[in-house]
Amino acid sequence: MKTESKLEKVLNSGKFAVTAEIGPPKHASGDGMKHHADMLVDYVDAANITDSQTAIVRISSIAGGVHIKEKGVEPIVQMTCRDRNRIAMQADILGAYSLGMRNLLCLSGDHQKFGNHPTSKNVYDVDSMQLIHLVRRMRDEKLFFSGEEIKENEPRFFVGAVANPFADPFEFRVDRLEKKVEAGAEFIQTQCIFDMERFERFMEMVRERGIDERVHILAGITPMKSWRAAKYIGNNVSGMIVPDALVQRLKNAEDPKREGIEMAIEQINYIKENVKGVHGFHVMAIAWEEVVPEIVERCGLYPRPNVD
Amino acid sequence: MIIAQQKSIQDIASMIEDCNKVLLVGCAGCVTVCLAGGEKETEVLAASLRIKRRLENKPLETVTFVATRQCDPEYIETLESYVKDVDAVISLACGVGVQYVAERFSDKWVVPALNTNFIGGSLNHGEWEERCGLCGDCVLHRTGGICPIIRCSKSILNGPCGGSQYGKCEISKDMDCAWQLIYDRMKALGKLDKLMEYQPPKDWSKSRDGGPRRAVREDVMID
Structure with missing residues (x-):
C-alpha cells in the first residue's frame, strides 16, 4: 500500500468498494454530519465531504472530515480549484493530512455563478489535472508544487479524481480520464449515472484502452426522490443526462421515493453483473443519506470488508 | 482592440453635477472602432448632457475634442488649450486614456465616460466578443x-x-x-x-x- 487509506486497501483487495457523500451544512454545527456518519459507518468504506458544492458556502470539507472521522467514517476530502490559489491549496493539503485525512479528491468545482456568492472571484490558479499531478508529487517525490523539497512528513494521500461520461465531447472524456490517470489519479468517481447505455459505451472504450486496469473506477449512483427532481437535473444541470424513461417510471410510481431506491439498487446490481472494469460504487444520496444502508445491503455489499 | 461601452447619461451627469463647463475628449483609437468614444459619440454625449442640464435649469457649457490617441503623452499635449477654462474633463477613452489625461492635467477634475470591458473583436456590426x-x-x-x-x-x-x-x-x-x-x-x-x-x-x-x-x-x- 502506498498510503494509510482504508479505501485503497479495500480497492486493492479486489472487492467492490462503497463510498457515499456527506454534504456539510450552511451553518456552524457539525452535529448533522456526525449523525449521518453514525448512519453510514458500517455501510461504506469512506465518505466524500464536498467542498462548498454548487459554490454555496458550507462547513469546509476538511473540517467536515474531522467531524465524520470522529464517528469512525474515513473521509474523502474533496478539493476544488475554484476558491484557493496554489498556496492555500497546499496549506490545506498539509493541514488535512495532519488531521488524519488520507484520501483527497481533486476536482474543478462548480462555477460560482451557481452559488450564493455569484459576484465572487474565481481562482483556478491550477486546474484539476494539475492538482492531481502535484498532490501525487508531494507524496512520491516529496516536493511542493513549486518544486521545493518537503524535508519531512510529506502528505501521503490516496489521490482521487472524477470523470463525467455524460459531458461532451464524449470520446474525449475517455482521453481526459486517461490523462488524469497519467497525472496520477488512483481512483475515479463518476458523475451520477442515469443513462446506462452511455455509461456502458464509455466503459467499453475505457476497457479497450486498459484504463480500468490502471485505476479504480467507482460508478456514481444517485437515488431519485421524484420525477420533478429527475427532470430538473436532466434539463438544468450541465453535464447530466436523465433519460425520459427514467422520469416516466418515477412519474408512474405509486411511491416515487421507494421507486427511486429500487432503481438505484437495480443500477448497482446491473453494473455488478454486466459492466466490467467497475471496482466500486459511489452512492450520492443527495440530502437523503438515510437510504444508503438499505441500498448497500440489498446490493449484497454488506457487511463491508474488514481490511485493518 | 479594447472594447468599451459608455456609462449611462445619469452616471456621467452625476460625476459633473457641480460643473458649469466641461471638456469632452474622444479618442480616435480602439473606442472609435467599437463605437464608444469616437467623434460621433463625443458629440452625442455632449449634446445629451447639455439637454439634461437645460431640463434641470442648470445649463452646461461643453467643449469637444478628439485626440488621435489618449494613451500617448504627445497627443495629450494637444488638449492643453482646451483644458484651461473648464471645470472638468470627461474622457471617452479606455481607462488608460482617462489616466493619461488626469496625470497630465493634475489640477483638473477628470472623469471616465466609459467602462473599459475587454480585449476582443467584432462578431457582427454592434457585437463584440472577448478573445484575449x-x-x-x-x-x-x-x-x-x-x-x-x-x-x-x-x-x-x-x-x-x-x-x-x-x-x-x-x-x-x-x-x-x-x-x-x-x-x-x-x-x-x-x-x-x-x-x-x-x-x-x-x-x-x-x-x-x-x-x-x-x-x-x-x-x-x-x-
Missing part, C-alpha cells in the same frame, strides 16, 4: 488558436471540465465551451494527441498577478 486574457504567456499554439484562459469560464488548461455539454459551457447555454471548440479544431487538424500532453500550472506572474506590467524595447528607445 492578456495573460502575458500565449498558449494559442497548444489549443488550436482558441484561448482557454479567457474563453473558458474556469481558465482550465487541461479541459474540458465536466460541465461541458452539447458544445456549451455550464454557466450559460448561450456560451460556447472553449474546450469543445479546441477539441473540434484539434481533431480536424489531426492533432488530438497534443491535447493529451499535460499542461503544468501557468506562470501567472507574467499576467496581472505579477503586479502592474511594463514592456521595454531597448532597441527602439531614443535616449
Whole structure:
C-alpha cells in the first residue's frame, strides 16, 4: 500500500468498494454530519465531504472530515480549484493530512455563478489535472508544487479524481480520464449515472484502452426522490443526462421515493453483473443519506470488508 | 482592440453635477472602432448632457475634442488649450486614456465616460466578443488558436471540465465551451494527441498577478 487509506486497501483487495457523500451544512454545527456518519459507518468504506458544492458556502470539507472521522467514517476530502490559489491549496493539503485525512479528491468545482456568492472571484490558479499531478508529487517525490523539497512528513494521500461520461465531447472524456490517470489519479468517481447505455459505451472504450486496469473506477449512483427532481437535473444541470424513461417510471410510481431506491439498487446490481472494469460504487444520496444502508445491503455489499 | 461601452447619461451627469463647463475628449483609437468614444459619440454625449442640464435649469457649457490617441503623452499635449477654462474633463477613452489625461492635467477634475470591458473583436456590426486574457504567456499554439484562459469560464488548461455539454459551457447555454471548440479544431487538424500532453500550472506572474506590467524595447528607445 502506498498510503494509510482504508479505501485503497479495500480497492486493492479486489472487492467492490462503497463510498457515499456527506454534504456539510450552511451553518456552524457539525452535529448533522456526525449523525449521518453514525448512519453510514458500517455501510461504506469512506465518505466524500464536498467542498462548498454548487459554490454555496458550507462547513469546509476538511473540517467536515474531522467531524465524520470522529464517528469512525474515513473521509474523502474533496478539493476544488475554484476558491484557493496554489498556496492555500497546499496549506490545506498539509493541514488535512495532519488531521488524519488520507484520501483527497481533486476536482474543478462548480462555477460560482451557481452559488450564493455569484459576484465572487474565481481562482483556478491550477486546474484539476494539475492538482492531481502535484498532490501525487508531494507524496512520491516529496516536493511542493513549486518544486521545493518537503524535508519531512510529506502528505501521503490516496489521490482521487472524477470523470463525467455524460459531458461532451464524449470520446474525449475517455482521453481526459486517461490523462488524469497519467497525472496520477488512483481512483475515479463518476458523475451520477442515469443513462446506462452511455455509461456502458464509455466503459467499453475505457476497457479497450486498459484504463480500468490502471485505476479504480467507482460508478456514481444517485437515488431519485421524484420525477420533478429527475427532470430538473436532466434539463438544468450541465453535464447530466436523465433519460425520459427514467422520469416516466418515477412519474408512474405509486411511491416515487421507494421507486427511486429500487432503481438505484437495480443500477448497482446491473453494473455488478454486466459492466466490467467497475471496482466500486459511489452512492450520492443527495440530502437523503438515510437510504444508503438499505441500498448497500440489498446490493449484497454488506457487511463491508474488514481490511485493518 | 479594447472594447468599451459608455456609462449611462445619469452616471456621467452625476460625476459633473457641480460643473458649469466641461471638456469632452474622444479618442480616435480602439473606442472609435467599437463605437464608444469616437467623434460621433463625443458629440452625442455632449449634446445629451447639455439637454439634461437645460431640463434641470442648470445649463452646461461643453467643449469637444478628439485626440488621435489618449494613451500617448504627445497627443495629450494637444488638449492643453482646451483644458484651461473648464471645470472638468470627461474622457471617452479606455481607462488608460482617462489616466493619461488626469496625470497630465493634475489640477483638473477628470472623469471616465466609459467602462473599459475587454480585449476582443467584432462578431457582427454592434457585437463584440472577448478573445484575449492578456495573460502575458500565449498558449494559442497548444489549443488550436482558441484561448482557454479567457474563453473558458474556469481558465482550465487541461479541459474540458465536466460541465461541458452539447458544445456549451455550464454557466450559460448561450456560451460556447472553449474546450469543445479546441477539441473540434484539434481533431480536424489531426492533432488530438497534443491535447493529451499535460499542461503544468501557468506562470501567472507574467499576467496581472505579477503586479502592474511594463514592456521595454531597448532597441527602439531614443535616449
